Amino acid sequence: MLEVPMLDVRGLEARYGPVQVLFGIDLSVAEGELVALIGANGAGKTTLLRTLSGLVRATGGSVAFDGETITAASPERRVRRGITQVPEGRQVFTTISVESNLRLGAYVRGRDEAARDLARVYDLFPALAERRTSLAGELSGGQQQMLAIGRALMARPRLLLLDEPSMGLAPRIAAEILDIVLKLRDSGTTVLLVEQNAAAALEIADRAYVIENGRIAMQGTGAALLDDRQVMSAYLGLD
Amino acid sequence: MLSQAVQFLFSGLTLGAIYALVALGFTLIFNASHVINFAQGEFVMIGGMTTVFLVGFGLPMPMAIALAVAAATGIGMALEKLAVEPARQASITTLIIITIGASIFLRGLAQLVWDKKLHALPPFTGDAPIGILGATILPQSLWAMGVGVLLLLALRWFFARTLLGQAMLATANNRMAAQLVGINVRRILLLSFALSAALGAAAGILIAPITLTAYDVGTNIGLKGFAAVMLGGLGSSAGAVLGGLLLGIAEAFGAGYVSSAYKDAFAFVIIMLVLLWMPRGLLGGAAAERV
Numbered sequence: 001m002l003e004v005p006m007l008d009v010r011g012l013e014a015r016y017g018p019v020q021v022l023f024g025i026d027l028s029v030a031e032g033e034l035v036a037l038i039g040a041n042g043a044g045k046t047t048l049l050r051t052l053s054g055l056v057r058a059t060g061g062s063v064a065f066d067g068e069t070i071t072a073a074s075p076e077r078r079v080r081r082g083i084t085q086v087p088e089g090r091q092v093f094t095t096i097s098v099e100s101n102l103r104l105g106a107y108v109r110g111r112d113e114a115a116r117d118l119a120r121v122y123d124l125f126p127a128l129a130e131r132r133t134s135l136a137g138e139l140s141g142g143q144q145q146m147l148a149i150g151r152a153l154m155a156r157p158r159l160l161l162l163d164e165p166s167m168g169l170a171p172r173i174a175a176e177i178l179d180i181v182l183k184l185r186d187s188g189t190t191v192l193l194v195e196q197n198a199a200a201a202l203e204i205a206d207r208a209y210v211i212e213n214g215r216i217a218m219q220g221t222g223a224a225l226l227d228d229r230q231v232m233s234a235y236l237g238l239d
Numbered sequence: 240m241l242s243q244a245v246q247f248l249f250s251g252l253t254l255g256a257i258y259a260l261v262a263l264g265f266t267l268i269f270n271a272s273h274v275i276n277f278a279q280g281e282f283v284m285i286g287g288m289t290t291v292f293l294v295g296f297g298l299p300m301p302m303a304i305a306l307a308v309a310a311a312t313g314i315g316m317a318l319e320k321l322a323v324e325p326a327r328q329a330s331i332t333t334l335i336i337i338t339i340g341a342s343i344f345l346r347g348l349a350q351l352v353w354d355k356k357l358h359a360l361p362p363f364t365g366d367a368p369i370g371i372l373g374a375t376i377l378p379q380s381l382w383a384m385g386v387g388v389l390l391l392l393a394l395r396w397f398f399a400r401t402l403l404g405q406a407m408l409a410t411a412n413n414r415m416a417a418q419l420v421g422i423n424v425r426r427i428l429l430l431s432f433a434l435s436a437a438l439g440a441a442a443g444i445l446i447a448p449i450t451l452t453a454y455d456v457g458t459n460i461g462l463k464g465f466a467a468v469m470l471g472g473l474g475s476s477a478g479a480v481l482g483g484l485l486l487g488i489a490e491a492f493g494a495g496y497v498s499s500a501y502k503d504a505f506a507f508v509i510i511m512l513v514l515l516w517m518p519r520g521l522l523g524g525a526a527a528e529r530v
């Protein structure tokens with residue numbers, strides 16, 4: 001690669017107490033790309049995203065964003081720099097209204113800019129506009145996922161980390177969410193997407209990584225991995 | 240008959256306003272950290288005692304009050320920075336024990352800095368009782384209730400209308416998600432100790448002219464505040480206020496109709512009965528973590 005990738009991860013290691021989970025992850029995401037990350041349950045996908053957003057401290061290796069090392073930066077600083085994670089299981093603020101959830105998404109940016117972006121998010125998710133005064137905990141699963149994504153967009157991320165956004169949703173809603181992800185990529189947001197539904201993820205991804213027991217096992221374009229027999233059998237349940 | 244009941248109600252509401260402020264202090268810190276801060280009563284003591292001594296030095300009352308609230312706030316923040324923050328990785332039980340240690344330390348320090356005597360703070364605006372509905376009320380009681388209500392309204396506004404207040408609610412609701420939107424949750428914890436200490440100090444200053452103050456008043460009033468929290472439902476701000484008021488009223492009526500010797504017991508019996516039927520407190524559960 002000639003230019004510096006937006007996100008450059010080298011030899012990343014992470015652990016929970018004595019248990020090491022990530023063993024030297026190398027991964028990069030170029031500006032404007034939609035990169036998918038697939039792998040079995042417990043492979044370390046969530047841990048990798050949490051290490052990128054700063055919730056989990058790296059115990060080895062480095063993370064660079066726009067060419068600057070941020071391996072030890074706090075989550076707050078990473079949000080300010082443009083990395084926002086949509087966590088697994090949505091994690092909306094259940095006891096707070098939909099609109100306040102969205103405003104909190106712009107916490108690092110200040111009120112005036114938030115007001116402008118609210119309209120943009122409601123445009124993208126009309127269902128949220130209808131329920132702006134409801135408590136987030138009263139929304140359906142699909143709406144909560146939209147809210148979680150909308151809240152992340154309120155931070156105006158340059159790199160969006162999405163952790164299984166279609167988990168537990170009806171197929172039609174899941175497809176809708178993945179459509180939105182594509183739309184976001186097309187409008188210039190760089191995306192790193194973790195997906196349980198590997199086939200769907202590979203179909204929309206520019207490139208993809210397969211993670212196995214905390215190590216990158218394979219990588220390639222979405223199309224190439226879709227064609228790969230090994231990937232097919234291991235992650236798509238097909239032979 | 241009626242005038243007697245009104246009389247008890249006045250003293251109950253006065254006490255209740257104080258308990259509510261202390262209970263809110265517990266709630267703020269609990270929501271930010273799940274720690275029950277057993278040094279909460281000491282903020283009450285520091286507020287009252289500091290004001291007494293500054294007034295004794297000849298400072299005008301408003302200035303003494305402002306400085307006392309500032310001192311308590313500073314001590315609250317120091318408690319978080321020096322004792323709670325360094326032990327952040329420890330279990331909640333450890334953190335609670337740390338706050339018990341801090342309360343013993345602060346009590347001992349107060350005894351050293353000041354003394355072991357009871358002190359009276361002069362009432363803010365005289366002590367001529369005002370007659371209402373055949374009962375009488377001290378001007379200081381009106382101060383306690385009035386300022387209590389004002390502080391409650393201010394808190395409501397803070398949580399409902401300011402981004403920082405919303406960030407505190409968000410952190411209470413989901414600490415991880417709060418971090419992911421860029422909220423510095425450690426600063427929120429520091430803020431919760433500062434606010435709790437200020438509320439406690441305000442309570443201590445408001446009540447000092449009525450019940451006297453001393454280095455060890457924090458123990459009893461802290462326990463009452465905690466009882467109010469349990470009665471209202473741990474984590475609920477509305478519950479803290481409700482629990483405080485009910486506790487104050489129960490205590491006043493118990494003391495008036497039964498015997499003042501049993502007023503504490505009377506209040507605690509009510510709490511136990513409520514908790515027997517509603518283990519999560521009156522407004523616990525669904526209302527938890529809401530303002």
Ligand SMILES: Nc1ncnc2c1ncn2[C@@H]1O[C@H](COP(=O)(O)OP(=O)(O)OP(=O)(O)O)[C@@H](O)[C@H]1O
Pocket residue numbers: 016019021039040041042043044045046047048088
């Ligand atoms: N908070 C934690 N403390 C200890 N171990 C953890 C913790 N979170 C995850 N793990 C362990 O780390 C490993 C990787 O977990 P991780 O959640 O990153 O996997 P994943 O690929 O996201 O899985 P899934 O597809 O189920 O979401 C697992 O073995 C898991 O048990």
Ligand SMILES: [Mg+2]
Pocket residue numbers: 045046047088
């Ligand atoms: Mg996961």
